Amino acid sequence: MLGSNTMKPKNNRPKNRLDWQQVLQQYGGVITLLVLFVFNAIFTPHFLSMQTLNINLTQVATIVIVGVGMTLVIATGGIDLSVGSLMAISGALAPIIFMHPALGGSAAANLMAMVFPVLLAGLFGMFNGMLVTRFQIQPIIATLVLFIAGRGIAQVMSGGNLQTFTNPGFTVLGQGKLLGLPIQVYLMVLVVVLAAYLLKSTVFGRQVLSVGGNARAAELAGIPVSKVKLMVYTLSGLLAGLAGLIVIAVNSSSDANQVGQNMELDAIAAVAVGGTLLEGGKATIIGTLIGALIIQLIRYTLLAQGVPDAVALVVKGLIIVGAVALQKERRG
Template identity: 45%
Template sequence: MMSRMRKHHLFWPLCMLGLLLLFNLIYSPDFFSLVIREGNLYGSLIDILNFGAPLILVSIGMTLVIATGGIDLSVGSIVAISGAMACMTISKGTDQSSLWLVLSALALSIGLSLVLGMWNGALVSVARIQPIIATLILMVAGRGVAQLITDGQIITVSNAQYQYIGAGSLAALPFSIFIVLTVLLIAVLLTRKTALGLFIESVGNNARASQLAGIRSKTVILAVYVFCGLCAGIAGLILSSNVSSADGNNAGLWYELDAILAVVIGGTSLNGGRFYLMGTVVGALIIQTLTTTIYMIGVPPEVTLVVKAFVVLAVCLIQSDAFRKSMAERLKKRKFPAEQGVNRHVS
């Protein structure tokens, strides 16, 4: 029974998440405490889910891209562009409290994110540019586009409807959690209840063979990049609405790397093929919990990324089957000579 559990792709990620939570509980006994204020739940666990919502969204889209054997380095820039477009649209409106103004801002941001995702997908599937190069173009240029939209300034908005996206609550929980659950449910239904998931895995294993088998590989690749752009766009809306502002320079910074790490920690191979959406969610929660832990124990900001990198490296090594087998073999080799010496002495 235990051996079967160890072979499950969620076993080691869940163990690492549990260890992080246990450390936080030991360091701060009230870490798991939840309080209700004005009908809403507050606490460290709620903060992890709320602040981790944008990363989970980006990671879900990144999972499908990586499953096709690709990569998307532009998600952080799309996050910044989406938030910048929404805040700029609202700030230019005559009636700041208008619901139609918010809906227009959301439509423009989501539409632009879809176009950017389609741009990446077209470069990879039609122009046949390597994914890391194709998305690197938008990663670099996207920051400039976001700053052009904001004119190099931090745009602030004061619209209650827009703030509700990232800072509002529903059923005592942050509204962002329900957005993540909706996107995750759609992704699971599309990839596990239809043939799309098999198409994605087939293209990731061998795009040429999939095309010869009748699968439209280019269409599948284009679709996953569009979906990834959509997820990044929604994440940008959550981030900007949570702070009621848009920062084209810092919004979504390093999100692409955190998303890739979340996908890898969740068990999806960077070589493409089989993917695990729930594993990705756990991986994103591990990264967000780790970030919360680092801030809670008072690690200086200048070494935060270094500590985070070492912990993530340890997580990846622990869940690596090859690494665990190698360490087990080394332990056996060290133990065997000792046993031999004991046997010779006895004889």
């Protein structure tokens, strides 16, 4: 009897604590998002206005789009530090195309300016993938090449000058609205839906997770590991290129020094906060969407409370550290 009485409290307490841990680990992102929303709804003037909603959605759309590509890369056990520079390259090329005198600002010129820069960014993403697969360079080093050189390429393309333009046929990507919501929000949703389907319901998606979980075992199982990695880096480049077009369309200008600045940090933070394991093998696109919304609302909250934007960079770094620590606790 004495033994049974002493055992009961020991069984109950760890179980209750574990339940709370599971709730926080599983729904921590959603809870954080709701807390930020409620805080701003109470303490931030005009937070619930349509204008504020559009501002936040406009700013978060590019983080989500780039974050989706980053999610796929990280799911294979890699990383892509070049996304910001690829955005700058895409953003530098587009005005060169639609402002070229030979094209005369035609609809065809705008279409070319929306397609060719994205394809070029995809080629650079493929280059990253080749460095990782064919030359067996660690992803952080392989993508560091374009992280540094890519922005220089963009500066050379633009002559180091700010490119301003007035082109409604192109700026619709960043300034157009449909049913009161910015066009880039619909692009963001489309990217999220397609990527979520790709990751959860296709053979390629299962291959991505298998490669990230154990590349050697995946190779022995007949999965083309190198092709899978090459594809995810290419997709990351394509999505970065699309995000670059949206940024310059919003601003009606292209600055190779500013387009995509610190985007790699935002994307990695969104992926980590969203629950994708940074060492690969597990990924969630919807989690990345939630993570990006959290990153954006934290930045908005700090600015609304008069905190300098530079502090947001420190907060983002701390968020990544916290997300990694939480992932380590989950594995434990």
